[in-house]
Amino acid sequence: MSSISLQQWEALFIQYLTQHAPTNDASHNISHFTRVWNTCCTINEAEGHKADALILLTASYFHDLVSVPKNSPDRNKASLLSAEKTEQLLTHHFAHYPADKIAGVKHAIHAHSFSAAIATETYEAAILQDADRMEALGAIGIARTFYTAGMLHTQMFHPTDPLAQHRPLNDTTYALDHFQVKLLQLPGKMNTATGKQLATQLAAVLTQFMQQLVQETTGV
CATH class of the missing domain: 1.10.3210.50 (Hypothetical protein af1432)
Structure with missing residues (x-):
């Protein structure tokens, strides 16, 4: 040993x-x-x-x-x-x-x-x-998502429908779509009870960010 x-x-x-x-x-x-x-x-x-x-x-x-x-x-x-x-x-x-x-x-x-x-x-x-997987959630997850989007030269979000309420999700074009396509699904894919609890808390940060972004871009 x-x-x-x-x-x-x-x-x-x-x-x-x-x-x-x-x-x-x-x-x-x-x-x-x-x-x-x-x-x-x-x-x-x-x-x-x-x-x-x-x-x-x-x-x-x-x-x-x-x-x-x-x-x-x-x-x-x-x-x-x-x-x-x-x-x-x-x-x-x-x-x-x-x-x-x-x-x-x-x-x-x-x-x-x-x-x-x-x-x-x-x-x-x-x-x-x-x-x-928790690195993809919370404030760090948001930062990493948009950092990667910059590296891949993708757009940050759809200008008029950022949450894809009236269009198909497309995270190869819009970074914000990646939240719904993959990241918000992660808490349910955790292996441990502790991981699921922590991931659920961090996923809420993404949801709050999405709501704030919609408010700032559309006034709704």
Whole structure:
């Protein structure tokens, strides 16, 4: 068993990512990884510490190790590529990493992605998936949605019908439509009771934002 503490592993992971992680996507950077880890800790504590903390820590920091653009046809392969690269990294770069935990890390990373549609088979995978999905909700989720829209050169919202009350939803054209197409469905897709509770609270922030935007754009 490794004698390195969680705090020491986290410092090592951050040091590696600072030197090697892609820097062209501010929605999948070290700040994102740290928030996911902190949310994993919150969920794991509330759920009775059922998950292995080192597996959670590792998967939190490396779940987006390979970045694939959201509009790429290979987007659904991103989590598998990240899982495979993380396995190689833990085996060859972090020589003291416990070998018996690598499979758990690999599965958690592979299963975390919404687009991969992989069933979670462990507590670690379930918690990581919940924590990562919560990054799409709340104020952070709003910021990340419109940041991504800017990267993809899509419009922020439909100028006369922002909530798509009289048109089909189209989140490839309008960023705000993504709230209804995907994000507001996330609370019902959470794996843990704690994740569902937190996600429901954060989803309310999106709903409030939508209402405020309609008021400002239409006066209704």
